[in-house]
Amino acid sequence: MLLKEGQRVLFQGDSATDAGRDREDFFGLGNGYPAIISGLVGAAYPGLRIDFLNRGVGGDRVKDLRERWKADCIDLSPDWISILVGVNDCWRFYDSNNKTEPVIFERDYRYLLEPVTAIGASSIIMEPFFLPLRGEMEFWAEDLGPKIQIIRRLAREYEAIYIPLDGIFASAATMREQGFWAEDGVHPSRELIITHMMFSGSHLIISWFLTKTLDAECQR
Numbered sequence: 379m380l381l382k383e384g385q386r387v388l389f390q391g392d393s394a395t396d397a398g399r400d401r402e403d404f405f406g407l408g409n410g411y412p413a414i415i416s417g418l419v420g421a422a423y424p425g426l427r428i429d430f431l432n433r434g435v436g437g438d439r440v441k442d443l444r445e446r447w448k449a450d451c452i453d454l455s456p457d458w459i460s461i462l463v464g465v466n467d468c469w470r471f472y473d474s475n476n477k478t479e480p481v482i483f484e485r486d487y488r489y490l491l492e493p494v495t496a497i498g499a500s501s502i503i504m505e506p507f508f509l510p511l512r513g514e515m516e517f518w519a520e521d522l523g524p525k526i527q528i529i530r531r532l533a534r535e536y537e538a539i540y541i542p543l544d545g546i547f548a549s550a551a552t553m554r555e556q557g558f559w560a561e562d563g564v565h566p567s568r569e570l571i572i573t574h575m576m577f578s579g580s581h582l583i584i585s586w587f588l589t590k591t592l593d594a595e596c597q598r
Contacts, residue, residue: 381419389411394434413432433446439467468522477521507543510556550582
């Protein structure tokens with residue numbers, strides 16, 4: 379077990395993490411993978427009394443996280459910080475011709491990890507991902523691929539737990555149609571089944587997150 383009693387876990391990222399959270403609620407988790415992870419851990423290990431916080435903001439790129447990193451990360455004193463960001467750095471290039479150059483992407487991502495290490499917190503880095511549901515998305519890998527390689531290298535350098543979501547979603551898409559996992563190719567899918575909200579794509583994220591953080595023997 380890597381999570382310890384009384385620790386604080388902070389989720390950071392873009393809309394996939396934001397998931398409609400209430401910005402006025404300090405502990406608001408939204409309706410995506412952060413809320414489900416919190417519920418599962420709380421139900422399985424109530425004695426741990428772990429705080430889960432969500433500060434994901436829809437539309438954010440790495441540079442946006444950098445601008446709010448002190449207030450929305452360091453000042454919250456997390457023991458664990460989970461980061462899922464990067465797909466908007468790619469998306470804005472193709473829909474707005476607003477490119478994030480790899481050197482800038484690495485500089486800003488490193489800016490996120492340095493102070494986390496300095497305060498003694500542990501990092502969980504989630505790989506940005508997409509599924510090419512539309513023809514023009516076939517080209518996204520040309521921009522996102524090098525950014526993923528940067529993130530992987532930083533994860534090794536900073537000894538972060540790494541969750542390779544791009545590969546995970548690509549593998550899952552061989553078993554079911556791509557839209558089942560990510561309804562627009564970017565956001566984890568949601569299906570309303572009876573009275574419960576089931577997040578097919580989010581469940582991929584959740585299963586890997588819990589495997590990495592609850593298994594004391596996991597490989598980083």
